[in-house]
Amino acid sequence: STLASISQAKAAAWEAAKADATNKLETEQLQSEIAQLTEASQQEKLRQTAEYRDELHALARARQHKASQDFDKARHEEASSNGLVFECYARDPAMKEAHKQTGSFQQQQRQLEALRKKQDREAAIQ
Known part of the structure; x- marks a missing residue:
């Protein structure tokens, strides 16, 4: 056992x-x-x-x-x-007209008018 x-x-x-x-x-x-x-x-x-x-x-x-x-x-x-085209002018002709009324266009017209007056004075003197 x-x-x-x-x-x-x-x-x-x-x-x-x-x-x-x-x-x-x-x-x-x-x-x-x-x-x-x-x-x-x-x-x-x-x-x-x-x-x-x-x-x-x-x-x-x-x-x-x-x-x-x-x-x-x-x-x-x-x-x-064809050069620069202002998009807003092409879109809105009224805006272009407003620019002509107030912007550089009017300034150029004043300069041309002053130049004409100056030339008239010079012509009158001579």
Whole structure:
């Protein structure tokens, strides 16, 4: 009975050690799989982030290119137009007339009138 109990105790200890070794091996395998999945997940996240960043940069470059083209087109149209045309004058002839009444047009008329008077005086003296 003592030999049988010692044998059973040794068998139980061996089974426990075997179970512990199996559990340890399974735990290490699971930890290894978890580490691999975590690494793969992080790599996928980095790849997606880089892809998104590249897409944003491509969109920004496309917008800059379009803005540059629009600017160049506007400069070309401005250069090829027939000089400066005041948009408000083209839109509203009454505004042009009001400018003639009060602006530099009237000042030019006064200067011409003063010049004519001066020439008349000089002609009368001679």
